[in-house]
Amino acid sequence: MSSREGSVMGLHRTLPGRSYEVVRILGTKDVDGVRRQYTAFRLEELGIFPGQTVRRLGSRRPGRTVIVEVLGCRVALSTDLARNVLVKALGDTIARRRNDLDCPDHGQVH
Amino acid sequence: MLVVLVGQPNSGKSAILSRLTSARVIASNYPGTTVEVARARMLEDKDVEILDTPGVYSLRGLTREQAVTIEILEGNPDLVLNVIDGTSLERHLSLTLALLQYLRARRIPVVIVINQIDRMREKGLAVDLCKIQERLGCRVVGTSAVTGEGIKDLVQAVTQELGSRQRARWGESGPFPDSPAANGTWKPFHRAARELAREVLVHRPESGTSLLSSALGWFDERLDEPLGAWAACALGLFGSWKFLSWALPFLEGFLAFALNPVKILIGKFLESFLPENRLAEVISHALPEGLVLPLSTVLPSMVLAYLLIALIEDTGLLGRYAVLGDSLMGAFNLPGQAVVPFMLGLGCRVPALLSTRILPTDLSRKTASVIIATLVPCTATTSLGLAVLARFRGNPFVPLGVIVASGVFVGQVQKAFHGGRRDLLAIELPPLRFPVLRNILVKTEMRLGGFFAHVLPLLVIMNVSVRLILAYGLIPSAGWLPSFSRKFLGIPGEALGAVLFTMLQRYLAPLFLMQLSLSPREATIAATMVALGFPCLPSQVALSREFGFGYVVLTLAVSTCLFLGWGMVLNLVLP
Numbered sequence A: 001m002s003s004r005e006g007s008v009m010g011l012h013r014t015l016p017g018r019s020y021e022v023v024r025i026l027g028t029k030d031v032d033g034v035r036r037q038y039t040a041f042r043l044e045e046l047g048i049f050p051g052q053t054v055r056r057l058g059s060r061r062p063g064r065t066v067i068v069e070v071l072g073c074r075v076a077l078s079t080d081l082a083r084n085v086l087v088k089a090l091g092d093t094i095a096r097r098r099n100d101l102d103c104p105d106h107g108q109v110h
Numbered sequence B: 001m002l003v004v005l006v007g008q009p010n011s012g013k014s015a016i017l018s019r020l021t022s023a024r025v026i027a028s029n030y031p032g033t034t035v036e037v038a039r040a041r042m043l044e045d046k047d048v049e050i051l052d053t054p055g056v057y058s059l060r061g062l063t064r065e066q067a068v069t070i071e072i073l074e075g076n077p078d079l080v081l082n083v084i085d086g087t088s089l090e091r092h093l094s095l096t097l098a099l100l101q102y103l104r105a106r107r108i109p110v111v112i113v114i115n116q117i118d119r120m121r122e123k124g125l126a127v128d129l130c131k132i133q134e135r136l137g138c139r140v141v142g143t144s145a146v147t148g149e150g151i152k153d154l155v156q157a158v159t160q161e162l163g164s165r166q167r168a169r170w171g172e173s174g175p176f177p178d179s180p181a182a183n184g185t186w187k188p189f190h191r192a193a194r195e196l197a198r199e200v201l202v203h204r205p206e207s208g209t210s211l212l213s214s215a216l217g218w219f220d221e222r223l224d225e226p227l228g229a230w231a232a233c234a235l236g237l238f239g240s241w242k243f244l245s246w247a248l249p250f251l252e253g254f255l256a257f258a259l260n261p262v263k264i265l266i267g268k269f270l271e272s273f274l275p276e277n278r279l280a281e282v283i284s285h286a287l288p289e290g291l292v293l294p295l296s297t298v299l300p301s302m303v304l305a306y307l308l309i310a311l312i313e314d315t316g317l318l319g320r321y322a323v324l325g326d327s328l329m330g331a332f333n334l335p336g337q338a339v340v341p342f343m344l345g346l347g348c349r350v351p352a353l354l355s356t357r358i359l360p361t362d363l364s365r366k367t368a369s370v371i372i373a374t375l376v377p378c379t380a381t382t383s384l385g386l387a388v389l390a391r392f393r394g395n396p397f398v399p400l401g402v403i404v405a406s407g408v409f410v411g412q413v414q415k416a417f418h419g420g421r422r423d424l425l426a427i428e429l430p431p432l433r434f435p436v437l438r439n440i441l442v443k444t445e446m447r448l449g450g451f452f453a454h455v456l457p458l459l460v461i462m463n464v465s466v467r468l469i470l471a472y473g474l475i476p477s478a479g480w481l482p483s484f485s486r487k488f489l490g491i492p493g494e495a496l497g498a499v500l501f502t503m504l505q506r507y508l509a510p511l512f513l514m515q516l517s518l519s520p521r522e523a524t525i526a527a528t529m530v531a532l533g534f535p536c537l538p539s540q541v542a543l544s545r546e547f548g549f550g551y552v553v554l555t556l557a558v559s560t561c562l563f564l565g566w567g568m569v570l571n572l573v574l575p
Helices: A038-045 A092-099 B013-020 B066-076 B087-105 B115-120 B129-136 B153-162 B186-199 B211-224 B226-273 B278-315 B317-330 B336-345 B349-358 B362-374 B380-394 B397-417 B438-473 B480-489 B493-501 B510-515 B521-529 B539-549 B549-573
Strands: A008-010 A019-025 A053-057 A066-070 A073-077 A085-089 B002-007 B037-041 B050-051 B078-087 B110-115 B126-127 B140-144 B202-203 B426-429
Touching: A019 A038, A038 B521, A053 A092, A066 B549, A073 B317, A073 B510, A085 B493, B002 B013, B002 B066, B013 B037, B013 B050, B013 B078, B013 B110, B013 B153, B037 B539, B066 B539, B078 B087, B078 B153, B087 B110, B087 B186, B110 B153, B110 B336, B110 B397, B110 B549, B115 B126, B126 B362, B129 B140, B129 B186, B140 B153, B153 B438, B186 B202, B186 B549, B202 B349, B226 B278, B226 B317, B278 B317, B278 B336, B278 B380, B317 B426, B336 B349, B336 B362, B349 B362, B349 B539, B362 B397, B362 B539, B362 B549, B380 B510, B380 B521, B397 B438, B397 B521, B480 B493, B480 B549, B493 B521, B521 B549
Parallel strands: B002 B050, B002 B078, B078 B110, B110 B140
Antiparallel strands: A008 A085, A019 A053, A019 A085, A053 A066, A066 A073, A073 B426, B037 B050, B126 B202
């Protein structure tokens, strides 16, 4: 249940407000009946794939839909799907560094 | 010349199409509004046809929408407009990069449309257009389809690109990953998109975020919490109920009052030239009644229901309802996204059946379609059914409970047939937006077009048919039907006849019931059976188109089992 930096856990067990790095998408045959490849692709399209940083939003109450912020958007996953997404907690500094967009304040802009 | 709009769900493609053409397409704030390809001629140049495609996250052909988009692109269009939501640049650029790679190989020109620049400004964001143009090697235009900002530039860009016909000016350099788009991993595109977004996105803290944007952001965060989400849902339901309970009687009363002179006038006009016989008498009464009854009974509920649905769609609450509804939808063996077609079905079943395409697999689509076609009551049927119950003092909670129980039953049967499989919720939640009144009114008006084109003429014809059937005693009064109906269902044979008429036309049954003399118990049973009756003809056509005729037969069989089964149960249970 711990969300210590570095420990791997299911996305459904993460703490709201914390950032995590996706480590692996589980599922050898089926992910609760949904084809594994389809699920992995679908998650990937939504921005959830190994190496990606996600931030948990909302509540941590069990059985609830998991809402995460990824690529600047909110993505909702059912708990059964979220438990197949393995993540590890990121330290605050790393998370900030990963999330900060290093944008220049010049050039012709719209 | 053919121009194709391609982009991720909820990027604003349909709104751009509406701006560039005279097409009236529905645009909403939830992913998957467009389920079919829409096409229209460009206002400035009628030779240019613009195609709006369903939103896609990638070009891997994983979903039906992706397959359709790829098929259209394979047709070698003259120009592609890639619409991007500027507020989620990084997310949308992954598709852009894959699309550019795909189009570069086919030498198809493209214009990138960074949409929603008004909302970007509200968030204190901007895009360095020169840099992104230079990096991508194609023209980039900033627009806001809602306010119309930048649309002139877009028209100019389209005209120039089509005029120049420079199909071979793709450079070899660019931020394109090496990985192939089709069936490969999507990660390189996300990574390249992230790098590109970092380069071209400009934070402008001096512009600040608007008060409205901050307030919506605050509400968005509250909705992430279950308590806040349920409170918003309860408040929305309570508000809708209060609004309906105030506006519906007012609108119905006003229309009945306003249309009564018209009814009398039409009746007198018909009497004046029709010959004096029984047939003419029936027609001169039934025709004006058939015209006024739907306008005063069905139209008000349709207007108000469509207004509320449009409001929920445009605020972005529909996505939140999908999250809240995930556990509830589990009872129907469906993922939370199914809330969207279900809610649309409360307006009309046909668009609801088409919108099941947003569900991830065929299993979910078929389950949702059967439940929608047999159980989700559309506004027209609901208002007529409630009119029957009000007339005979029936209990409206009985049909409601029976519909929910039947939905759970159908879902569980489907689950058992498919080895307990269930699709899981995985959706992008649109940000909350302040709805634009014009868009809500336009959508309501467009959806009501179907009422005047299809429902009203049918109701007039059905009302005349009911009157004729009753006047000439065409309902079988002898044989097994009345005795079976009385013994097993507790309703008169004519009422069962009315239920069976739903096979021909759904609206006929309540109109028929209203002409009978029923006790509250009989009205409750009959109205419940009508609510579970056969889907209307347009729904059957939609079902057949989506899944084949076999599914229509299956749906009709499910309907028959449900309405006969529940009729017998209610006959045993109701006091």
